[in-house]
Amino acid sequence: MGTDLFYFLIYPGFLFAAVIGAFLSWFDRKITAGVQFRKGPPLLQPFYDFFKLLLVKETILPARGAKGLFLAAPVIAVFGATMAGVFILLPLMNITTGFQGDVIVIFYLLTIPSLSYVMGALASGNPLAAVGGSREMKLIMSYELTFLLVLAGVIIKSEQSINLHQIILIQQSGTPFIGSLSGVLLFIVAIFCLQAKLALVPFDMPEAETEISDGIFIEYSGTPYAMIKLSKYMLLFILPAFIVAILMRGFSLEGINILWAVLKLVAVVLLLTLIRNTNPRVKIKQAIRFFFIWMNLLAVIAIVLAIFGL
Amino acid sequence: MGFKSYCFKKSLWLFHFGGASCNNCDIEILDCLTPKYDVERFGMVLVGSIRHADVLLVNGSINKKDKPRLLEIYEQAPKPVIVVAIGACGCTGGIFAEGYTFAGPVDKIIPVDAYIPGCPPKPEAILAGIVKLLGKN
Numbered sequence: 001m002g003t004d005l006f007y008f009l010i011y012p013g014f015l016f017a018a019v020i021g022a023f024l025s026w027f028d029r030k031i032t033a034g035v036q037f038r039k040g041p042p043l044l045q046p047f048y049d050f051f052k053l054l055l056v057k058e059t060i061l062p063a064r065g066a067k068g069l070f071l072a073a074p075v076i077a078v079f080g081a082t083m084a085g086v087f088i089l090l091p092l093m094n095i096t097t098g099f100q101g102d103v104i105v106i107f108y109l110l111t112i113p114s115l116s117y118v119m120g121a122l123a124s125g126n127p128l129a130a131v132g133g134s135r136e137m138k139l140i141m142s143y144e145l146t147f148l149l150v151l152a153g154v155i156i157k158s159e160q161s162i163n164l165h166q167i168i169l170i171q172q173s174g175t176p177f178i179g180s181l182s183g184v185l186l187f188i189v190a191i192f193c194l195q196a197k198l199a200l201v202p203f204d205m206p207e208a209e210t211e212i213s214d215g216i217f218i219e220y221s222g223t224p225y226a227m228i229k230l231s232k233y234m235l236l237f238i239l240p241a242f243i244v245a246i247l248m249r250g251f252s253l254e255g256i257n258i259l260w261a262v263l264k265l266v267a268v269v270l271l272l273t274l275i276r277n278t279n280p281r282v283k284i285k286q287a288i289r290f291f292f293i294w295m296n297l298l299a300v301i302a303i304v305l306a307i308f309g310l
Numbered sequence: 311m312g313f314k315s316y317c318f319k320k321s322l323w324l325f326h327f328g329g330a331s332c333n334n335c336d337i338e339i340l341d342c343l344t345p346k347y348d349v350e351r352f353g354m355v356l357v358g359s360i361r362h363a364d365v366l367l368v369n370g371s372i373n374k375k376d377k378p379r380l381l382e383i384y385e386q387a388p389k390p391v392i393v394v395a396i397g398a399c400g401c402t403g404g405i406f407a408e409g410y411t412f413a414g415p416v417d418k419i420i421p422v423d424a425y426i427p428g429c430p431p432k433p434e435a436i437l438a439g440i441v442k443l444l445g446k447n
Binding site: 029033036037038039040041042044045047048049051052055056057058059060209210213214217218219220221222225 | 314317321345350351353357358359361362386389
């Protein structure tokens with residue numbers, strides 16, 4: 001019980017994921033600034049933002065709207081991100097071996113933050129939030145199937161193993177999955193799924209800042225918004241960590257290998273940031289078409305290649 | 311200086327309210343976000359929703375149509391919020407002060423924490439005004 005709570009709250013759960021995620025968020029903003037020839041924010045900027053929202057700012061509740069659900073949604077988002085983080089990071093950090101079928105559980109837990117954003121947005125009673133919520137819902141429906149196909153490809157490549165620890169072990173004894181043709185295709189598809197899951201720029205229409213004024217988060221202020229920022233920081237760490245686990249051989253934390261682990265994680269985040277900085281926002285229709293036709297096609301090709309052992 | 315006020319000063323999020331402006335001040339405000347001046351160095355970003363704002367930048371002359379909107383925006387902002395009046399029109403009314411639609415300079419409508427005069431103020435002047443404001447509290 002005690003160790004479980006420690007896993008959940010401190011390492012590798014809530015606190016660890018939040019701190020690493022905050023630093024990755026700084027990295028994302030710094031690279032963005034570099035791409036635009038700016039200097040960028042200081043290292044502790046995500047922490048200043050978070051504590052300002054948590055401690056200083058007033059919380060305003062919408063006059064017309066479901067106040068309980070509005071306040072519960074950010075907490076559910078943080079909870080979902082933490083649970084997913086624990087199940088991903090325990091096998092990844094080689095602490096415990098997880099359980100049979102945890103890849104499927106992680107897949108469902110990773111949906112909880114996005115779904116709770118939709119719930120909070122629709123509970124706020126704001127028309128712009130409702131527009132954002134409906135877009136986020138359509139986005140979830142389009143990328144979930146693709147993400148499931150990526151997982152299916154990974155499971156086929158790892159000899160029908162649905163245990164994350166087993167998947168990592170198979171890669172560590174042989175080549176990482178990204179070293180094959182089907183692995184490369186799966187990696188491309190997975191990166192675009194992550195971009196949509198994190199609502200980064202080509203797929204940021206739920207919170208389009210210039211168009212519908214932050215959309216799903218428009219009514220949030222103060223402590224609930226701090227919770228949303230927290231869940232965003234955690235997702236920015238655990239989703240790239242998941243990709244590293246299922247396609248890039250995971251982490252091994254001995255001696256110089258820690259450097260490799262950090263480099264793999266930073267490389268995935270760098271890729272996401274560069275895609276975000278070099279693309280315009282697409283319409284929701286284009287995003288659905290992109291995922292349903294092109295990304296699903298690519299994933300199916302990858303699965304067929306994986307069955308033939310390429 | 312307490313931890314709370316330190317965090318607040320390090321992460322000011324800006325919301326831009328343009329009154330009946332000639333758009334010169336708006337352009338100068340946007341200049342502050344460009345590579346040459348880059349206020350993100352100080353943790354300032356432009357946000358889309360008033361609910362996330364810490365600083366309300368008001369420029370342009372406030373006419374009778376703008377006044378209720380400005381009041382509404384100010385009341386919707388989560389406190390504490392800093393109000394900065396930018397440009398001659400925001401500070402005093404400028405050349406529009408005698409006009410029949412003019413509804414008073416910004417500080418007659420909502421409490422103002424800092425004035426940045428100029429027509430338009432240079433980005434350097436806006437940065438200097440914000441630095442002075444941060445030194446004050």
